[in-house]
Amino acid sequence: MDLLDPVLQSYPWGSRTHLADITGVASPTAKPWAELWFGAHPLASATVDGKALDSVIAADPVAALGARAASESEKLPFLLKLLAADEPLSLQAHPTLAEAQEGFHRENAQGIPPTAHFRNYRDDNHKPELIVALTQFDALAGFRPVERTKQMFEEFGVPELEHYLGLLDSVDDESSLRALFTTWLTLPQDVLDELVEATAKRCAEYGGDDPEYRLVAETTCELARKYPGDPGVLGSMLLNRLRLMPGEAIFLGAGQLHAYLGGMGVEIMANSDNVLRGGLTSKHVDVVELLRVLCFEPLEAPVLHGRVDGEGWSNFDTPANEFSLASTRVESGESVDFGRDSATIVLVTEGKVTLSSGSQTLDVPCGHAAWIPAAQASNIQLRAEPQENQSSVAAQEAADTARATGAQVFVATVPR
Incomplete structure (x- = not known):
């Protein structure tokens, strides 16, 4: 047993207090602390007694991983993180295993360096992920069922959007969401500027009683202020708007669109850093690739609660x-x-x-x-x-x- 020295990731959306406070470091920090990686990702491995964890595992996979796990892969299959956000993350999704392998080899063949800012696939793995809230944690996760979304837009009453909302009347929810989301992400910029501004104005005036719709209205206004004219502002309105309390969790499989908005949590995922972004960020956005991997099936019950066993563990x-x-x-x-x-x-x-x-x-x-x-x-x-x-x-x-x-x-x- 040894203490694991994590890799600190500093991103603009990170917090200058959350991770510092939990680790006992003076806060606020000079730069935002977004994530602490406790794992063995090849581009950012934590260390054990001064040695990279991935190297420690490679030296004796059976002793490190166990015979069963080592027989399947000689690498640590998961990546554990502490995540803290003071601002929204990008609107994003992660590929399936097959999509990740194809994309990784394709970008290697194109000669794109693994650390290039415009690279989509930094490894050949998929990234199912789970986040458990340590504080109040706000998120957008998975597409909302269409009937709820249609009711929401009716309450908001945005005349400028009515032309597009007819796309939600397709034969099934997936087709409806695909049509509307794809349309919004590919509109000309001048049209987007007008739609985002008009939508944010109506959301600022919303006074309804539905708690999720109120959160959507607040979030839309916040995102529109930070990212004016960004298609992700409109796209975000199609997602479940969640507010987790400590101990509640979200699991996201391949292709599930999401964005974490604020709070601190424990995150675990397959050992990957593959992210496909569609907006709400200054980082690389690849709408075509995102649309290729997205799952448009609505996520009806996104909040996960731990199953408490007889020994008091919440699983x-x-x-x-x-x-x-x-x-x-x-x-x-x-x-x-x-x-x-x-x-x-x-x-x-x-x-x-x-x-x-x-x-x-x-x-x-x-x-x-x-x-x-x-x-x-x-x-x-x-x-x-x-x-x-x-x-x-x-x-x-x-x-x-x-x-x-x-x-x-x-x-x-x-x-x-």
Whole structure:
């Protein structure tokens, strides 16, 4: 067992306080901290005792991953992150495995460097992903059922959009959404400028009672101010507008359009960084490629809740084969035992814990993670520790809170 030193990713939408506060760094930070990567992605591998995790795994895949996982791939199949957003992320989706492999090899053949800003496919993997809220977390996720969307636009009453909303009367929801979304993303800029401005004006005047529609109206106004004339402003209105409370989650499979808007969460995904963007960003946008991979089937129940087992673990069940994520809360001074049969990462999001495996122990502070190779992961004890030796009044109050509430941890591994 060793502490895992993550890779910090600084993007304009990141927070200058969230990740700093959870890791114990002075805030606000000089630049926005968006993500901490606890994984072994080839372009941004975390380190263990000064060595890149992907290299550590490659040196002995069976010991690191376990015989079962190593027989399928000699690479860590998942990427665990802490994500914090103070501003909206881009409107985006991720490819299927076949699409990622084809796109990656195609761009390699074109001689596009892996780190080029205009590259779509940075690796040959797909990216199913799960995010669990640590704070209130706002998001757009998956297309809303068409009848709800038609009702919403009727309440908003935007005359300039009426010409286009007839496209929602197609034979089925998928065809309707594909027609309208494709049309909006490919309109001439002068038309978009007018439509976005008119839509934002109507949204600012909305006074209805539906809580989701109110959130959509607020979000549309915010996005229009930040990205005037961007087709993603209109496209975002077709998506489920969600407000997660801590512990609630979203799972997104291939082709599901989404955008995280604000908040902090634990994110886990297949080990990939493939993102296809359609707007709401200063980064590379490729509308043609995005439309090629999008899934237009409405996502009717996007919010996921953990399944609590008999030992108090909240398990976030998904169809992904690359990762499994569970969380638990341990009261100060108490311990829990657990074991896994493959590589495991333990991330602490509240308090401080001590991990024990045989004669070895490891302290893991809040906002940090431990790497546990499969050879050590079968029998782990986790103890929540009070935070002592605080000097300031504020720090003492924090310590008192930690003693009262204990620790919260997330455990990521490969599914059995």
